[in-house]
Amino acid sequence: MTASSASVLVVEDEALIAMDLQALLEDAGYRVLGPANSTAAAMALLAGQDPDVALLDVNLGRSDVFGVANELATRKTKLIFLTGHTAQKLPQAHRHRPLVAKPYLPHVLLQAVRQALAQQDNAA
Amino acid sequence: MIARAIQEPAAATEPDESSEEPTAPKAKILIVDDDERTALAVRTALEELGQTLVVAHSGEEALHRLLFDDYAVILLDVNMPGMDGYEMASFVRARKRTRHIPIVFLTALFRDDTHLLQAYSAGAVDMVFKPVDPFILRSKVAVFVDLYLKQAEIQREAELRHRLQEENFRVRAEKLTAEQALRRSQEHQEAMEKAEAHQRTLIEELNHRVKNMLTVVNAMARQTLASNPAPEDFTEKFVRRIDALGRTHSLLSREQWGTVQLCEVARDSLEPYLIEDKNRVVFEGPPVAFDPKTALALGIVFHELATNAIKHGALSNREGIVAMSWGLADNGNFRLQWQERGGPQVAPPERGGFGSRLIRLELTHELNGEVELIYEPQGLKVLMGFPLSNPLAVAQPKQGLAS
Numbered sequence: 001m002t003a004s005s006a007s008v009l010v011v012e013d014e015a016l017i018a019m020d021l022q023a024l025l026e027d028a029g030y031r032v033l034g035p036a037n038s039t040a041a042a043m044a045l046l047a048g049q050d051p052d053v054a055l056l057d058v059n060l061g062r063s064d065v066f067g068v069a070n071e072l073a074t075r076k077t078k079l080i081f082l083t084g085h086t087a088q089k090l091p092q093a094h095r096h097r098p099l100v101a102k103p104y105l106p107h108v109l110l111q112a113v114r115q116a117l118a119q120q121d122n123a124a
Numbered sequence: 125m126i127a128r129a130i131q132e133p134a135a136a137t138e139p140d141e142s143s144e145e146p147t148a149p150k151a152k153i154l155i156v157d158d159d160e161r162t163a164l165a166v167r168t169a170l171e172e173l174g175q176t177l178v179v180a181h182s183g184e185e186a187l188h189r190l191l192f193d194d195y196a197v198i199l200l201d202v203n204m205p206g207m208d209g210y211e212m213a214s215f216v217r218a219r220k221r222t223r224h225i226p227i228v229f230l231t232a233l234f235r236d237d238t239h240l241l242q243a244y245s246a247g248a249v250d251m252v253f254k255p256v257d258p259f260i261l262r263s264k265v266a267v268f269v270d271l272y273l274k275q276a277e278i279q280r281e282a283e284l285r286h287r288l289q290e291e292n293f294r295v296r297a298e299k300l301t302a303e304q305a306l307r308r309s310q311e312h313q314e315a316m317e318k319a320e321a322h323q324r325t326l327i328e329e330l331n332h333r334v335k336n337m338l339t340v341v342n343a344m345a346r347q348t349l350a351s352n353p354a355p356e357d358f359t360e361k362f363v364r365r366i367d368a369l370g371r372t373h374s375l376l377s378r379e380q381w382g383t384v385q386l387c388e389v390a391r392d393s394l395e396p397y398l399i400e401d402k403n404r405v406v407f408e409g410p411p412v413a414f415d416p417k418t419a420l421a422l423g424i425v426f427h428e429l430a431t432n433a434i435k436h437g438a439l440s441n442r443e444g445i446v447a448m449s450w451g452l453a454d455n456g457n458f459r460l461q462w463q464e465r466g467g468p469q470v471a472p473p474e475r476g477g478f479g480s481r482l483i484r485l486e487l488t489h490e491l492n493g494e495v496e497l498i499y500e501p502q503g504l505k506v507l508m509g510f511p512l513s514n515p516l517a518v519a520q521p522k523q524g525l526a527s
Binding site: 015020059061 | 328331332333334335336338339342344347417421481489490492
């Protein structure tokens with residue numbers, strides 16, 4: 001699978017960070033789904049399609065992203081969490097998944113996306 | 125004359141008594157007789173009772189004895205030199221401490237009614253005639269000893285019960301005190317743990333906010349650089365954007381991250397651009413309080429609009445003004461209009477720069493609202509609308525002008 005055809009769902013409530021993530025991913029050749037600022041917005045985007053990778057900010061205002069994560073765990077989509085917290089804050093079911101710490105470095109973020117896509121290729 | 129207390133040899137029985145029960149208490153018997161032979165005869169007769177025998181040879185000595193000890197019975201010779209038996213008996217009866225002690229008179233006098241009457245009126249409970257019949261004497265005295273010991277036993281039991289009761293009360297009181305102390309210490313411990321947990325939560329939250337803010341700053345830097353590759357342009361724009369973020373944070377800190385008034389957010393964001401003439405931005409709308417998230421988003425929007433107005437719009441000359449007006453729209457959303465007038469003629473830019481993208485994103489992504497940028501010839505008009513998280517935040521629009 002080439003980068004240009006891979007799709008990445010972005011869930012991030014902070015406008016500036018969402019904008020930055022979108023720009024970084026699009027510049028790297030990915031198709032960005034979103035960015036969604038809430039679980040409801042993400043679910044609406046997921047109704048018609050299965051993204052290859054989902055980049056999920058853990059804290060969404062007063063809520064969290066685990067509703068979306070649980071839904072995507074049933075699909076082929078690879079999950080990457082994005083958070084200022086440590087992995088211990090993740091629920092047991094998601095603790096083994098890759099995590100990119102905030103503040104993130106662009107090459108670290110893109111590396112995590114590439115690795116997720118490689119895993120998906122192996123699984124396929 | 126010396127009184128001799130004649131003790132039963134108790135050594136044989138003592139070791140058999142268990143250690144918790146002291147030697148069985150003994151009664152004291154006071155023998156008062158000036159005649160040594162009679163005293164010896166009485167003593168001999170009573171030794172078998174196994175009690176403590178005390179001999180006094182005069183009434184005075186007997187009274188002295190009675191000052192220090194309690195006796196089960198007094199065997200009192202009637203006829204003694206000095207204080208006689210009747211006189212001594214009246215002293216015993218007169219004293220409160222000795223009044224209860226039974227007195228048995230020993231008399232050699234003939235049993236006539238006068239003597240008997242005198243003896244009983246002096247307080248005798250019984251009479252024994254000399255020469256003393258050991259069996260009769262022993263039998264009579266044994267009754268009084270028995271009575272005395274039973275009374276002593278009852279009293280001892282009562283005292284023991286009283287002591288046990290007091291001990292019980294004391295132990296219960298101690299237990300209660302200990303329980304109260306324990307409860308207080310547990311409550312204290314719980315309060316401490318709660319405070320520590322609260323502090324941990326606050327530190328975690330602070331840590332999270334700082335990291336998020338650093339991420340925002342990074343994003344701001346990258347996105348500013350993307351549209352301003354020249355270092356001097358980048359630095360100017362980036363620093364001013366960070367300054368605008370800082371201003372709204374200061375305002376929120378002043379209000380302890382509660383709510384802030386819209387005109388304060390606008391004033392703080394626009395302040396660096398209105399140093400010369402504060403009247404070039406006019407506010408019109410009811411007081412409205414916003415939560416921190418909304419305030420931060422609007423702070424960024426106002427800053428982007430102001431920098432654009434300074435560079436291209438109504439604040440780029442000396443005449444133009446900006447009119448900000450707000451209120452509730454028919455659909456219940458909050459609406460806010462930014463209208464520039466008196467600036468140079470405006471034409472739509474060929475492509476939206478970072479500023480206008482940021483404005484759109486703050487309104488749509490951050491505030492779940494919408495925004496329209498209309499480039500009218502007399503000036504830029506921006507129409508913003510977004511749902512209020514708390515509709516009561518807007519005061520009823522009767523106040524009219526708020527500058």
